[in-house]
Amino acid sequence: MVATLQVENLETHFPSRDGIVRAVDGVSFAIEPGEILGLVGESGSGKSITGFSILGLIDPPGRIANGSIKFKGEELTTASPERLRQLRGARIAMIFQDPMMTLNPVLRIDTQMIETVQAHEKVSEAAARVRCVETLKAVGIAAPEDRLKSYPHQFSGGMRQRIAIATALLHKPDLIIADEPTTALDVTIQGQILYEMRKLCRETGTALIWITHDLSVVAGLADRIMVMYAGKIVETGKIATVIERPQHPYTRGLIGSVPGAMPRGKRLFQIPGMTPALINLPPGCRFKNRCARADATCEAMPELAELQPGHGVRCHHPFGAEPLTLAEVR
Amino acid sequence: MTAFLELKDVSKRFVWRLDIAAKIANLFGAGLKERAVHAVNHVDLAIQEGEVVGLVGESGCGKSTLGRIVAGIMDASDGTIGFRGKALAAMNAAERRDYKLAVQMIFQDPYASLNPRMRVEDIIGEAPVAHGLIKRSEMGAYVERIMAQVGLDPRYRRRYPHQFSGGQRQRIGIARALAVKPRFIVCDEAVAALDVSIQAQVLNLFMDLREQLGLTYLFISHNLSVVEHISDRVVIMYLGRVVESAPTEQLFAAPNHPYTQALLAEAPKLVATRRDYLPIKGEIPSPLDPPPGCHFHPRCPHAFARCKAEAPVLKEIAPGRLSACHLNDQV
Ligand SMILES: Nc1ncnc2c1ncn2[C@@H]1O[C@H](COP(=O)(O)OP(=O)(O)OP(=O)(O)O)[C@@H](O)[C@H]1O
Ligand SMILES: Nc1ncnc2c1ncn2[C@@H]1O[C@H](COP(=O)(O)OP(=O)(O)OP(=O)(O)O)[C@@H](O)[C@H]1O
């Protein structure tokens, strides 16, 4: 079976006055039809830029400096802008972190959504409108017939997010890259959307990359998880393995910082130190200035090594069988 | 004691005016009417100095609208807003300016709220200089300090907003609000785009500022564990109305209102088992056409005849606890 998406050693760079920003630095992964891959990681670690690179949406002076992106076997890094636009409309959809990247502020929602439907299929306006109403209902928008007639600014933040999600669902693409799509949604509506998403993946074989910082969502939704730190993948594996037996110190810190692990009002655990700026990075492990386990070996960049089949970790001193502490698992 | 900030019977209606296309359609007899959204509906809310009030509710229930009214960015359609005992409507220009500086809002949508043509150092540093809080010569160091507090590398200070990631932009918005040394901060989903470690850093910063400077917060969030962690009191909204208000511990231990109960029951936990997500049961009500009586009755498992006819009022059910549900009248 050919993978829906196969990314090999992707590097995306932004030149700047102070040096090159290595936003994505040697990322490789694959996703199969119907699979749900959770992508988590530090803010600024390159998750969104990975998504933009796949879609060919890196604005100059930024560029894909290296690597290969194959969509159902077709190389995208060398594809023409025309071909990329075609794929973006029809086969690959992205739900942007900022819904206003999808929505045009001066057009009514119905104009925008109906146009999206008609861009890929020859259907009447009436039929397209019916599809829009159904999809809005699926993402929990009440009174969709009325709502379709309004402008983006007339919606709440969470509603705009849901309209962006609905727009991506309109034409059952092969791949959806969802970038923090439910950050502003309450649990009931989030549950509804995750239900629709999973249904779509199961029924139509859509592959889904779900970028989020919300570990409890990935834990319940995804098949596999990939953790990014400073432009690199530091841990990847089956959900249960990574959440229950995290091997990389950053993954552990992430799980330990979830509020609820500490009593109310007490200071939350935070990983000490700050993410390095992605310019002029020193050699060695990028987490070393924040890591309690760091030693001299960490001056060399660790490889992403398979500890067990399917469970990769980029660390010289993984935790092994050490269980999580109580505060971490709660 | 006069409350630090007090809303009395505040409402906000948005009227959806007919656009030209609709007006033309009406010439041909389409009969389209203007409609009003009751985004905020008769809300009373008092916040004491130094208090952290969490505001929770379904997407579209009016939280951001209420937050904007509190921050003085949007006018209410009805009702009064008092700040330190003085009604907003009765303030002169100077008092209003002080109020707007003392109350800052961190916006839900960071990108739209940042000027794309300004460098980050000016976004953060301009207002404090303009208001005489710092001298222009101090701006560079001041901006760097605030950036570091929210976990942004000060080396990024000459960049433009589009050169940042989503969570970095959100932190620019937080830094901008903190820079003018406010007394009260309306945080609208202020940590929603942050990974948990940076979220922890920002929440710790909020708590430190409260301890050191006695800051007051209205903390809007859908994330229940964050709200539980940071708030003294939690206010629950449903379709424009406040339905419950209680001290945090009591609310999470024994929610009174059926909507609050439903909300807490669904809170996700960090467990590595695949969850079965379920579609929402019952119709999601629309603020364009809210159900009569108790707005929650179409989805409430306990609804009875009175709920469809009469809207329950928010009243005290125990000291410091308010709830709006007819069940509380039954013995
Ligand atoms: N146009 C740009 N020019 C320079 N640097 C950029 C540009 N866009 C992004 N970056 C940098 O690239 C890095 C990766 O950004 P990206 O948006 O992928 O982060 P992210 O993982 O999505 O973070 P978040 O969770 O905060 O959204 C960040 O450090 C950001 O500052
Ligand atoms: N400028 C506006 N014009 C018309 N309607 C508006 C406007 N702003 C908000 N509304 C409507 O008011 C209601 C409440 O919106 P608000 O943004 O306050 O919700 P919210 O509780 O913050 O939701 P979310 O959690 O999704 O951000 C929504 O139905 C929305 O469509």
Ligand code: SF4
């Ligand atoms: S390689 Fe060393 S510094 Fe890096 S995460 Fe592992 S132990 Fe820490």
Ligand code: SF4
């Ligand atoms: S008033 Fe009736 S419908 Fe409303 S929450 Fe109480 S029991 Fe349910």
Ligand SMILES: [Mg+2]
């Ligand atoms: Mg991002």
Ligand SMILES: [Mg+2]
């Ligand atoms: Mg809002």
